[in-house]
Amino acid sequence: MANQTIQTPTASADHFHRWRIDEPNGPVSIGTCKVCGTTKQFKNWLSDMDFITNEEHRIAA
Ligand SMILES: [Zn+2]
Incomplete structure (x- = not known):
């Protein structure tokens, strides 16, 4: 998610x-x-979980 x-x-x-x-x-x-x-708010605490890394965030951006 x-x-x-x-x-x-x-x-x-x-x-x-x-x-x-x-x-x-x-x-x-x-x-x-x-x-x-459409815009929607997403809770950032989900991104603290280890199934997605900062590197993956950059690749997806
Ligand atoms: Zn849509």
């Missing part, structure tokens, strides 16, 4: 949102859907 690009099935949209997450800046980051521009 903490990947730079997150696909979320959403009943109100006709596509899977592809979240581009801003650089962490406090307890939450703002993700912007690359498809429709």
